[in-house]
Amino acid sequence: MSSSTTPGLTRFNAADVSEAQAALHEVCASEAWGSKILAQRPYADTEALFAASDAAMAELTADDLAEAMAGHPPIGRPKPGDPTSSREQRGMAGASDELKAEMLELNLAYQERFGHVFLICATGLTAEQMRDAVRNRIDNAPEHEREIVRGELVKINRIRLTRLAEGDAA
Template sequence: MTSTAAFDALPRPDAVAALVAVCSSVTWADRVAAGRPYGDLDSLLAAADAALADLDDLTGPLAGHPRIGERVHSGSSAKEQAGMAGASEQVRAAMAEGNAEYERRFGHVYLVCASGRTADELLAVLQDRLGNTAEEEAARTRSELAAINRLRLTGLIVQDR
């Protein structure tokens, strides 16, 4: 964790490395790092959203996210998916089946901002999203990725006091 001022002052390779830990897209990280200095968290978050909106392909960012319900033992995803820790075997099986169906339908991992959600909520969201069109789901995936990036960036930055 660092302040916005400290993040702004990082050498570019270090800033990119910190950002790749937030979102696995090197293109996104490079664009966000190039926009420094930001001066405050809100400006950094706005730049992160803009850089994500400019990405044509979400393959890179999605590659950094494990399936919801897979046992993740460390890192941001483990904390964010904490609601799955107490899931019943029935919910885990339904999540695995839903993940497989989602990937067949949409061609990528089911992505949702899981932080603070229970296993039952995550499963319900997945089942609901299986009814989306490809266009609706592309927009929703981008929105969920933006929310995850914002959550992780906020965790990275400690506001100057």
Template sequence: MTDTGIGLDAFDALPDTAAENLLLSCCSSPAWARAVANGRPYGTLADLLAAADRALDALDEDEIDRALAGHPRIGDRPDNANSAREQAAMSDADTAVRAAIAEGNRAYEARFGHVYLVCATGRTPAELLAILRERLGHEPAVERRIVRTELAEINRIRLRRLITPGAAA
């Protein structure tokens, strides 16, 4: 994904396959990428973000799992630019916080069956750990709703960066 943003007009003009591939860099659910690409053209960024939220809301749990599979664990070395940017604060985490997050990640995955997903942008390692510990106490159905909310926020951040020239957030 580019750091400069391609602009909404350029995004709307992409061939379907290219648009879907670009959208997969925001969210790894093929059904989500297809739905968002098929909704083009968008008149405004707000229209695109609303369509992305609707597409996410319509996903079944298998597609949510596909979306989650595209996210590394908090604290792991991300293998894509989006996750690396979003988890940048983790590079400053001390050894104790890193170890606690790694332990929490294992407990979370054992309890819920998927990666701990949180919108890490702008959050400190201590905040990410506190959120993780809190969420470990949730019932699975509650946690699944929270995961959808976090995924929507991550998608919106990534879409803004994708579309908006000069966007850094």
């Protein structure tokens, strides 16, 4: 990304606290993450925003991560009326009924094992790739899986922050 400030980033830097908090909550549901990002405004460029986001994500506790994950619907079941989750999970849209049913079963098994939704940066992935990922990760140790989830949240946040910085709220 360029080193100049984008129109969306300029708006974010200048927004009042409640408006900026709301924008950040759309990126990530963790209040701790949002507070850390908010406290470091203004950002010189998108790379500075990414660096702050990545650092804030690295510092999140297990409870903070759980709060962040709670903002994500299960794969294959985007929130009705939420263009962000629908866009990010586009790869599931053309999946067969059998694959959708298998994903539902895998999501439930994963959630039972780990106590939270299966989280993956789904942007650009096919339904088969998402299914294979949950199959591969379901046997992970909880501590290992938590760090994978943290990495997936970093990727998701960067995609969403790019949209915010470019001024594309839709």
